[in-house]
Amino acid sequence: KGIYDEALSSFFRNVDTRSGGDGPDIYKGKICSLKARALLIDMEEGVVNEILQGPLRDVFDSKQLITDVSGSGNNWAVGHKLYGYQYRENIVEKLRKTAEHCDCLQCFFIIHSMGGGTGSGLGTFVLKLLEDEFPEVYRFVTSVYPSGEDDVITSPYNSVLAMKELNEHADCVLPIENESLFDIVNKIHQMMNSGKLGSTLKQNSLVTSSAGSGKTVQEKPFDAMNNIIANLLLNLTSSARFEGSLNMDLNEISMNLVPFPRLHYLVSSLTPLYTLADVNVPSRRLDQMFSDAFSRDHQLIQADPKHSLYLACALLVRGNVQVSDLRRNIERLKPSLHFVSWNQEGWKTGLCSVPPVGHSHSLLALANNTCVKPTFIELKDRFMKLYKKKAHLHHYLHVDGMEQSCFSEAISSLSDLIEEYNELDATRGGPRTDPSRLKIAV
Amino acid sequence: MSIVTVQLGQCGNQIGHEVFNAICSDVRGTHGLCSRKENESYHDACKERFFCEEESEVPVARAVLVDMEPKVISQTLSMAARSGSWKYGDRSHFCQKQGSGNNWANGYSVHGPRHKEVIMNLVQKEAEKCDRLGGFFTIMSMAGGTGSGLGAFVTQCLRDAFPTSFVLNHVIWPYGTGEVIVQNYNSVLTLSHLYRSSDALLVHENDVIHKICAQLMNIKQISFRDVNQVIAHQLGSVFQPTHTAEGGSRYSRNPLGDLMETLVPHPEFKMLGLRNIPQMPENSLAYSTFSWPGLIKHLRQMLIANAKMEEGIDWQVRPPRLGSSIPSSHSTNKPLHFNTSIANLVILRGKDTHSADLGSFRDPSLYTSWLNPQDAFSAWKTPRAFNKYEKSASLVSNSQFLLKPLDNVVGKAWNMFASKAYIHQYTKFGIEEEDFLDSFTALEQVISSYTTL
Numbered sequence: 026k027g028i029y030d031e032a033l034s035s036f037f038r039n040v041d042t043r044s045g046g047d048g049p050d051i052y053k054g055k056i057c058s059l060k061a062r063a064l065l066i067d068m069e070e071g072v073v074n075e076i077l078q079g080p081l082r083d084v085f086d087s088k089q090l091i092t093d094v095s096g097s098g099n100n101w102a103v104g105h106k107l108y109g110y111q112y113r114e115n116i117v118e119k120l121r122k123t124a125e126h127c128d129c130l131q132c133f134f135i136i137h138s139m140g141g142g143t144g145s146g147l148g149t150f151v152l153k154l155l156e157d158e159f160p161e162v163y164r165f166v167t168s169v170y171p172s173g174e175d176d177v178i179t180s181p182y183n184s185v186l187a188m189k190e191l192n193e194h195a196d197c198v199l200p201i202e203n204e205s206l207f208d209i210v211n212k213i214h215q216m217m218n219s220g221k222l223g224s225t226l227k228q229n230s231l232v233t234s235s236a237g238s239g240k241t242v243q244e245k246p247f248d249a250m251n252n253i254i255a256n257l258l259l260n261l262t263s264s265a266r267f268e269g270s271l272n273m274d275l276n277e278i279s280m281n282l283v284p285f286p287r288l289h290y291l292v293s294s295l296t297p298l299y300t301l302a303d304v305n306v307p308s309r310r311l312d313q314m315f316s317d318a319f320s321r322d323h324q325l326i327q328a329d330p331k332h333s334l335y336l337a338c339a340l341l342v343r344g345n346v347q348v349s350d351l352r353r354n355i356e357r358l359k360p361s362l363h364f365v366s367w368n369q370e371g372w373k374t375g376l377c378s379v380p381p382v383g384h385s386h387s388l389l390a391l392a393n394n395t396c397v398k399p400t401f402i403e404l405k406d407r408f409m410k411l412y413k414k415k416a417h418l419h420h421y422l423h424v425d426g427m428e429q430s431c432f433s434e435a436i437s438s439l440s441d442l443i444e445e446y447n448e449l450d451a452t453r454g455g456p457r458t459d460p461s462r463l464k465i466a467v
Numbered sequence: 468m469s470i471v472t473v474q475l476g477q478c479g480n481q482i483g484h485e486v487f488n489a490i491c492s493d494v495r496g497t498h499g500l501c502s503r504k505e506n507e508s509y510h511d512a513c514k515e516r517f518f519c520e521e522e523s524e525v526p527v528a529r530a531v532l533v534d535m536e537p538k539v540i541s542q543t544l545s546m547a548a549r550s551g552s553w554k555y556g557d558r559s560h561f562c563q564k565q566g567s568g569n570n571w572a573n574g575y576s577v578h579g580p581r582h583k584e585v586i587m588n589l590v591q592k593e594a595e596k597c598d599r600l601g602g603f604f605t606i607m608s609m610a611g612g613t614g615s616g617l618g619a620f621v622t623q624c625l626r627d628a629f630p631t632s633f634v635l636n637h638v639i640w641p642y643g644t645g646e647v648i649v650q651n652y653n654s655v656l657t658l659s660h661l662y663r664s665s666d667a668l669l670v671h672e673n674d675v676i677h678k679i680c681a682q683l684m685n686i687k688q689i690s691f692r693d694v695n696q697v698i699a700h701q702l703g704s705v706f707q708p709t710h711t712a713e714g715g716s717r718y719s720r721n722p723l724g725d726l727m728e729t730l731v732p733h734p735e736f737k738m739l740g741l742r743n744i745p746q747m748p749e750n751s752l753a754y755s756t757f758s759w760p761g762l763i764k765h766l767r768q769m770l771i772a773n774a775k776m777e778e779g780i781d782w783q784v785r786p787p788r789l790g791s792s793i794p795s796s797h798s799t800n801k802p803l804h805f806n807t808s809i810a811n812l813v814i815l816r817g818k819d820t821h822s823a824d825l826g827s828f829r830d831p832s833l834y835t836s837w838l839n840p841q842d843a844f845s846a847w848k849t850p851r852a853f854n855k856y857e858k859s860a861s862l863v864s865n866s867q868f869l870l871k872p873l874d875n876v877v878g879k880a881w882n883m884f885a886s887k888a889y890i891h892q893y894t895k896f897g898i899e900e901e902d903f904l905d906s907f908t909a910l911e912q913v914i915s916s917y918t919t920l
Contacts, residue, residue, distance in 0.1 A: 031537070031538075128564060129564035267538075271646070272538065272539065276566060276568030276569075277566070277568050277647075279568070280570050280892050281569060281648040282648070283889075286891050340645075348690060349680075349688055349689035349690070351645060355644055367882050367885065367886040367888055370643060370879070371648045372644055372646075373569075374646060459882050460885035462877070462881055462911065463907055463908060465911045465914075465915045
């Protein structure tokens with residue numbers, strides 16, 4: 026019944042497995058066997074094995090896995106220097122294989138956490154590798170940042186070491202904080218359990234649900250939170266996959282939201298979080314969706330873009346929303362937002378006709394905003410706390426190729442980044458003098 | 468003579484589709500309100516101009532579709548085919564997979580040279596199908612990457628490959644807020660480059676058309692489709708067949724040439740604005756009647772006061788009295804609202820056009836002193852009504868219409884350029900700061916020229 030089309034082909038291959046094993050790709054027509062265009066890397070086997078035994082086992086090609094047994098011990102150096110060196114050839118080969126199956130490779134999505142050893146260390150190693158091997162392909166990184174009460178003691182080291190790599194080799198970074206995801210999940214549970222005004226939530230409209238999965242899978246604690254990130258990536262790529270009256274491709278996101286190479290950290294928010302089963306007045310609900318996108322509790326990191334400075338903002342709308350709705354809401358919200366002086370109308374918009382499963386419309390907002398600064402400052406502080414006492418440093422310096430300078434360079438890179446945001450914040454509210462125009466001899 | 472349309476990028480293709488739709492539906496409609504013979508002449512002239520009769524029963528648009536990503540073209544082709552009344556040629560399109568990323572430099576310096584041959588082959592094929600080629604009509608937006616960057620490159624190629632043909636660029640000015648962040652950069656680069664190779668730039672502003680949709684057409688939830696349909700209507704009102712100024716019963720064979728001749732006497736002044744009245748929702752048409760004196764009066768005041776549509780016109784603005792206006796040195800003291808023209812073209816379609824008196828447009832005080840008032844103004848007419856409007860009047864004007872929008876765009880772009888924001892995205896693809904400066908200089912020159920009219 027399923028047809029393999031352009032939209033599917035962006036994330037999956039359609040492999041002819043009828044004659045057993047790995048057949049040729051089928052480019053159009055019925056779905057035979059979908060294989061994710063993905064590489065799964067972990068230095069311990071537990072998680073990957075679970076995936077391979079779970080409902081998605083057929084989707085992941087066993088040849089697209091790179092695993093080891095002992096893990097990285099929450100040590101960035103082990104992930105980056107040790108395993109990086111060890112698995113380099115293997116990774117490059119598998120990447121090339123995957124890339125070859127693509128008609129036109131536009132973008133790599135790297136999904137990892139910053140606080141551990143593998144995701145953080147090996148992950149950023151792969152990032153650098155991608156830049157070397159595929160310089161023209163965009164690198165979008167979704168990074169889960171550790172929260173204050175993170176149980177991994179060395180997470181500040183790992184995160185700061187990883188940040189340097191993100192600064193230098195990523196095109197765009199979407200930072201995520203578990204705290205924010207957690208709060209969103211709780212909010213949804215409250216709505217579901219409060220039975221407020223007899224309202225019920227449409228089950229598959231939750232931003233935490235695996236959209237339209239149909240089956241009631243045993244939910245594990247991080248599943249709901251991870252689904253939010255999944256939906257983030259879906260919405261990000263929706264306009265590239267489906268038609269609309271104003272398409273927004275991934276390369277456009279990078280082009281419009283990154284005014285200076287290192288300032289490529291984008292705060293994201295998804296709305297609506299859920300849809301009520303009873304019918305609301307459509308346009309009010311629509312406008313509410315726009316307002317929510319700028320509210321503090323819808324952001325995927327602990328940040329408040331509304332009270333900080335915008336460098337640029339992108340709105341990707343899905344569903345039956347037209348340009349007039351978009352404009353009306355931008356006009357409405359603009360006065361309460363602060364944009365940098367040289368980008369007073371810094372809005373990038375996209376309209377995709379196809380809504381996500383379970384919704385009639387949805388909105389993804391991406392903000393290049395100085396509100397990421399506090400997150401980075403906190404990270405720096407936690408790092409310095411450990412570093413001053415040289416705590417746990419020896420675990421890192423043991424590793425071949427790892428030196429003290431790696432630490433000092435990393436913290437320096439982070440400090441510079443914070444300084445760039447400081448300079449921008451300083452321009453806010455100052456007197457606005459437009460530069461004088463060129464004079465032409467009449 | 469035939470016109471070959473080149474549709475560039477998402478905007479260009481979406482609008483191009485609506486244009487051919489509007490033209491086709493106008494021709495097929497029985498609301499010609501004129502004699503059968505007249506209607507048939509009109510029909511034939513239109514066909515020759517825009518369509519090709521191939522072996523298929525349905526007329527095939529004389530168009531080349533270009534985009535750097537496949538979705539829009541694929542949609543456009545299928546929508547046209549589904550209409551049943553016309554279609555695009557099966558092999559008249561070219562697309563790639565990746566898009567231009569809203570990056571002018573990518574469109575101009577990378578995609579342009581890379582795909583030049585293929586695109587120009589398509590254009591050549593289309594041109595050869597014409598008995599007589601009247602010129603090229605390109606449709607593009609300034610804001611994105613393909614229409615703007617690749618469009619500028621293609622225009623240059625058209626000029627090089629067809630040095631004696633006319634090239635008219637239809638350029639869409641993006642919304643002031645909320646389309647593309649780097650739209651001002653892309654616009655500055657596009658306009659400065661087009662100015663070199665194009666014969667004239669016919670401009671539509673999204674903000675203006677949006678207002679028309681909201682206030683005149685009463686559309687509640689305005690979509691890009693609505694906007695594009697108004698634009699298509701306005702373009703149709705200019706390019707559908709008419710009799711030229713000399714009169715006679717035959718339809719003009721050379722619309723682009725005539726347009727250039729009447730409106731662009733000097734290469735420094737190529738910006739053309741377009742106004743069309745009346746505009747109203749279709750279901751109101753039956754209840755409205757218009758008189759030519761009324762329409763002409765409104766259109767003239769729209770010209771003088773630089774009004775974007777027929778509501779909210781400032782009737783206080785008057786042309787300066789002849790003899791009292793002192794050119795150039797006092798240009799900043801002139802009543803700021805008065806819109807000085809170089810040349811104007813009015814097109815009247817419908818009932819009793821012969822009785823319409825356009826004397827008020829010949830008033831010398833409307834114009835600069837370079838041309839004779841007789842030469843500064845032209846009128847084209849046809850008794851054949853257009854697109855269900857019993858009477859329809861259009862104005863194509865080479866005047867200060869676009870001065871303020873141009874100044875705004877250059878100002879915003881300059882402001883951003885001063886902070887060097889986003890420049891690295893352009894230098895990545897070979898457009899350097901120097902190139903930006905050249906473009907700014909070129910446009911400041913244009914602004915200066917139009918200001919001192």
